[in-house]
Amino acid sequence: MLPIAIDVMSGDSDPREYVAGALRALLEDPQLRATLVGDPQLIGTLLGPQSAAVRARTTVAAASQVVTMDEKPREAIRHKKDSSMRVAVDLVRNGSAAACVSAGNTGALTAIAHFVLKTLAGVERAAIISAIPAAHGHTHMLDLGANTKATPEQLRQFAAMGAIIARDVYGVAAPRIGLLNIGEEDMKGHEVVQAAHQLVAASGLNYVGFVEGDDIFSGDVDVVVTDGFTGNVALKTMEGVAGLIADRLRQEFQASFLASLAGAIARPVLRRAAAGLDPRRYNGACMVGLTGIVVKSHGRADGVAFARAIGTAALAARRGLTEHIAQALQAQGTA
């Protein structure tokens, strides 16, 4: 496999954290090769002390600019042509990388990815998809924020791509597709979800109909389709609730001597429960529908989380994500 191009400069965390994540990913996956994109001096200093085996699988691509977290997408395209984000996407475009990963500004990354890579035939807009922990394992949800809205036809395309990813990348046979709404009855919701409901129902997908926010976790559906505004709010809401619950547990287990004793006894069990739900384990959302693979990491990712995003990119590349989507859409077009 070609190397993964890794933007180590963009995001809320220090570039050192992203480089540490890349090194962790290289140690975890002996087949992985990486191209670290950014300030060559900084990267060189951090690579210096690494083992020869790791350095042999690592190359550096210099980039003199950084896209900031509040940069307007259009400005990023026009004025940041030598940014680490742009160079990483360019490496995918010109066939030098199997995929790219960035923790930078979602709006700028979406704009640059569309501008450089273009969408596949039959796809109007790319969408961001991620695995979300659920009662039966995982639910795959899209769009998590590539777009601020979606037309009914775009929602149908998201449904088709979600089904392919669940099946061909994650091995879910006949994935059940649900359209996110505020009620399960057919007449509920606004005109966009109503029209999308008709389109998806007629698409030949294994469509279960409207689902609600709690169904993301229920195990009754494998792919949840929504627009990027609603999807991003739902994703951030999940993070917020999980954080609040973790804080409350911590506070209660520190509230008294007896509670802290109980906490010490319960800790291994709590750790096991938390491990399966750790948001860092789910870091790395794929931007799908483009001619190449772009993975968006959480902006505040630490090394552990960033390594997971790189792992997601490697999995998507190995499973031939782009080819599967392109073939499936072509098959639909000629059917």
Next chain:
Amino acid sequence: MLPIAIDVMSGDSDPREYVAGALRALLEDPQLRATLVGDPQLIGTLLGPQSAAVRARTTVAAASQVVTMDEKPREAIRHKKDSSMRVAVDLVRNGSAAACVSAGNTGALTAIAHFVLKTLAGVERAAIISAIPAAHGHTHMLDLGANTKATPEQLRQFAAMGAIIARDVYGVAAPRIGLLNIGEEDMKGHEVVQAAHQLVAASGLNYVGFVEGDDIFSGDVDVVVTDGFTGNVALKTMEGVAGLIADRLRQEFQASFLASLAGAIARPVLRRAAAGLDPRRYNGACMVGLTGIVVKSHGRADGVAFARAIGTAALAARRGLTEHIAQALQAQGTA
């Protein structure tokens, strides 16, 4: 205070559960009076064994119909004029009840409430607001699903009503208002939130700007404003995540003999942590912006949760929710 009109027939639970909730609310609040609306024979049978003190504070209003959970709002208005839901709202309209509570179909309840009670001057659409547990206590969030979309002006009205409720009903001095979006930077989001951002910023409210889904719980904001589609998805997502985490904890504490021993020791602490986050404690969302108080209970509420919704209605009535909103909007209109 006038009695609270309680629709004991509508919702996913058995009417007996709602009657049990009403009786629980009467026991918890010795000043409360209730008018139970529904099948008089069923209600009479359930009231029979109660103490004379509870029966003295309870009246029955007969209703021969029930609005079903999948009933279209328009049909409910036209053909269910003697439904428990409609009779309960009518009791508020004609001054016989201080507020009404229903666990029925949100769409039908919203439509009937607008049709019978009408909105206050300066309010285009009522919104559903509820307290959500957060790091600093509670965040008040609206709209949680009365409307499937909202114009920028309606979002401004929701912000104004949310501020009044946080201040005058819940005692938050100078509540901080945030507009839900998919990024905190000024240029993020679609045109509706962009336009609402300008309107709320110019409104004289204590506006902190855009907030994201995780900020609902962060303690950095007191009132989160959004449209009813996004708000409802966020609310159901919270329920889903909390349920998933509770299930995982339960599974891990049952996974082995040692784990169940640790669970027995940790149980009192886990119970205390769970109590503060129990969704039943937060049941009862107010529909605000109408000439009377309407409280929506979760459809699957049990007696404990339904009693809480009745408590929310009583609190809103005692604090003069409707009058506070009407006065504040009038003051704005003449300012």
